[in-house]
Amino acid sequence: MGRVTERRRVTRLRDGRRDARPDALAAEEPLEIRVGGRALTVTMRTPGHDFDLVAGYLVAEGIAARAEDVPALRYCAGTNAEGVNTYNVVDARVSRPETVPVSAYRSLLTSSACGLCGAETVDAVRKRLPADLGDDPLVVTEDVLYSLPDTLRAGQRAFDSTGGLHGAGLFTADGRLLCVREDVGRHNAVDKVIGWALREDLLPLRGHVLMVSGRASFELVQKAAMAGIPMLAAVSAPSALAVDLAEEAGMTLVGFLRGRGGNVYTGADRIS
Template identity: 65%
Template sequence: MGRVTARRPVVRVGHGAVTSRPDTLAVEEPLEVRVGGRAFAVTMRTPGNDVELAHGFLVGEGVVRRADDVLAARYCAGTDDTGANTYNVLDVALAPHVPPPSASLERTTYTTSSCGVCGKASLEAVRVATPYDIAADPVRVDAAVLAGLPDELRRAQQAFDRTGGVHAAGLFTPDGRLLCAREDVGRHNAVDKVVGWALLQGRLPLQGHVLQVSGRASFELAQKAALAGIPVLSAVSAPSSLAVDLAEEVGMTLAGFVRGGTFNVYSGAQRIVAPDNAEPLPAR
């Protein structure tokens, strides 16, 4: 399988000195996802957990909902200059009861590590409706638990410790127990890997769970969370306006700037249990 990290020489400059040394970088390579032998999308990702990534990606596209929607996911033959398999092409075979993805969902360009919706064939295909009633999810999360999730996720980021160059996503229970953490150069890929893990574990929809991400909360991350049935999305950095709009539309709790013991709640504040002696959070 592909490597998660790679070593490259660097010249370090600072404090009046110049030194040469090796540095550890996060690996970024393309993964072509095929559905039934037909090219569907190419995403730039960190190798590892590719089967989870493909499953989660198809959940986020509204193609599959359950583990039995997929018959198999296999690497296709693809070699580098030495003749070794690159493990950069994965073909997903859908079950007979699952209709193939429509042409409007196909990506006309590759998806970079910073873009989760690039290359959609139509504007209508960008917004995919969730099949779950997220607004009805009664889960409640203590404010102190939510504030501590970034630190819990950070402790699970092994690739970040070595490279400083990957995003992370973590799936938590309402009491702050980490169920699954995944890293990738693409924030959307990290989320897809977590959702793919949950799908393969038969956990979808993810009612009563919290998704913590290491960066900002963009529209595509909010949509991926919604399509997995996740009621609470928490981000270390800022949300986008469209992410907030989507969260309000589907009834998702969206928290941003979750760091240093504080956070902002942009949608669904009624799910957050306020600290002792504090006023209850107003519904939004």
């Protein structure tokens, strides 16, 4: 399998001095996702937990909602110039291939910065959301909420050496970390967490909190909603469209969660 980090020589500048030294960088490689042997999309990602990534992607696309919907995942023969398998092609077998919409098959590359590139319109994404999350009984105390960023950060092992990976963590209402994943792409880290939950047959994720290390975009709110997660918290800002979608979905959205503070944009009644 591919490596999460790679070493490169750099020239370090410090107060007028310079020295050459090795540095750890986050790896980034393409992953082709296939369904039943047919190419679905290509995404740039950090190698590792690829099956979780594919499973989570299928949840976001509305193709899977239970573990039984994806009975098999396997690596295909994607080779480099030397004929060595790069493990950069994953084929998913889905239980109902006829339900995969034609719009899901994309001809465009999905970058590590945006998982909606080449996707359908925002309105079409909104229509694909599951039932309203407003009736989810999740309640989280302020103390638990404030603890999430540090717990997530402690679980980001590759970030310590690279400083270049986003993190996503799935928590219970009492702040217990169930799963943490890292990737160069925010949306990939979230897909890996949700894909893990799908493969563990935990969806929908009622009563859980998703914590992310960056900002809260429209896309991350959509992915959380598709997985049935009632609360999304981020250390940085949400976009206006993300707030609108969270409101529509009945989700609690928290931004700027740092230290002993944060901004609650929707669903403040879930925080006691």
